[in-house]
Amino acid sequence: MTASETRKTKRQDNLSSDTDSKTEKSWSFWTVFSSTFLTIFLAEMGDKTQLATLLMSAESQSPWVVFAGAAMALIATSLLGVLIGYWLARRLSPKTLDIAVALLLLVITGLLVGDVLNS
DSSP: OOHHHHHHHHHHHHHHHHHHHHHHHHHHHHHHHHHHHHHHHHHHTTOHHHHHHHHHHHHHSOHHHHHHHHHHHHHHHHHHHHHHHHHHHHHSOHHHHHHHHHHHHHHHHHHHHHHHHHO
16 A cells, blocks of 8 residues: 555544544534433423413513513523533433432422321
8 A cells, every 4th residue: 555545544534533523522412402302392382480370471462472471480590400410411420410319309309298198
């Protein structure tokens, strides 16, 4: 193999690896984006937030203003969740974070069950 053929092969290998890494990044982006979208979309269906938005839109007769307000509120709460999650992920291991969230959900469940039983 001549020197020019070797250089050509190396360039093709580099181009191929660049394309592969871009494909992996795109796949990762779309996987994360779509799973996040579907999770939030399905969680919000029939949620009290959606019902409140429905009622506000019906009462105000200004559906686009209600939409804008609801969208901004969802963006703000999502941003807060992302920033806190990012901050926690940098300081705690995934296992510690899983345990902490599980314990927090157990405490909330206990408080809700206690509230129902006391009613």
